[in-house]
Amino acid sequence: KQEVTQIPAALSVPEGENLVLNCSFTDSAIYNLQWFRQDPGKGLTSLLLIQSSQREQTSGRLNASLDKSSGRSTLYIAASQPGDSATYLCAVSNDYKLSFGAGTTVTVRA
Amino acid sequence: DTAVSQTPKYLVTQMGNDKSIKCEQNLGHDTMYWYKQDSKKFLKIMFSYNNKELIINETVPNRFSPKSPDKAHLNLHINSLELGDSAVYFCASSQDIGAIAPQHFGDGTRLSIL
Numbered sequence: 324k325q326e327v328t329q330i331p332a333a334l335s336v337p338e339g340e341n342l343v344l345n346c347s348f349t350d351s352a353i354y355n356l357q358w359f360r361q362d363p364g365k366g367l368t369s370l371l372l373i374q375s376s377q378r379e380q381t382s383g384r385l386n387a388s389l390d391k392s393s394g395r396s397t398l399y400i401a402a403s404q405p406g407d408s409a410t411y412l413c414a415v416s417n418d419y420k421l422s423f424g425a426g427t428t429v430t431v432r433a
Numbered sequence: 434d435t436a437v438s439q440t441p442k443y444l445v446t447q448m449g450n451d452k453s454i455k456c457e458q459n460l461g462h463d464t465m466y467w468y469k470q471d472s473k474k475f476l477k478i479m480f481s482y483n484n485k486e487l488i489i490n491e492t493v494p495n496r497f498s499p500k501s502p503d504k505a506h507l508n509l510h511i512n513s514l515e516l517g518d519s520a521v522y523f524c525a526s527s528q529d530i531g532a533i534a535p536q537h538f539g540d541g542t543r544l545s546i547l
Binding site: 410 | 437474475477478481488489491506523525528530534536537538539540541
């Protein structure tokens with residue numbers, strides 16, 4: 324059974340600092356890994372999807388890396404802004420379904 | 434133009450009642466999902482449908498019955514509601530089966546059982 328862990332559970336940083344969010348998973352036989360953002364009272368917004376054959380994906384200030392063999396992914400957010408405050412969820416895909424971590428709640432202080 | 438829409442957004446009801454949550458996607462996707470997010474914020478898959486056929490049923494009590502009248506809709510009916518059913522339920526869709534393509538989520542339905 325796939326288990327996904329995200330560390331830290333919460334993070335508070337001053338504006339402008341870079342963010343590093345970690346995700347680990349137990350079963351490396353994945354199709355892909357997705358990073359989502361969840362705002363309070365809202366659904367999930369897909370940020371980045373990394374296929375199992377890829378090592379990283381970039382979108383604007385966001386960069387996600389994937390090391391499938393060690394079961395790890397890292398989401399980097401450069402030059403954080405107050406608007407980046409949200410919960411970030413990591414999800415891995417195998418056996419035709421997504422398994423989610425509990426998320427990292429980020430607060431960026433102005 | 435909402436891609437995945439769920440109704441209602443909030444649902445407050447008493448234990449023992451029967452209720453339904455509706456989901457519609459206008460993305461032309463073949464696969465739809467229901468997830469449950471509990472108080473600890475873990476999201477867990479409940480059901481997955483592909484082209485109106487049930488693909489995944491994750492040991493969900495049979496009080497929960499999904500229905501897909503067409504590819505664009507996946508509704509969730511819950512019988513004899515219990516306190517433990519209180520959670521946020523999310524509908525999602527993706528282009529195809531296998532969770533290979535990105536999944537698009539609705540805003541969730543917050544179910545509270547009194």
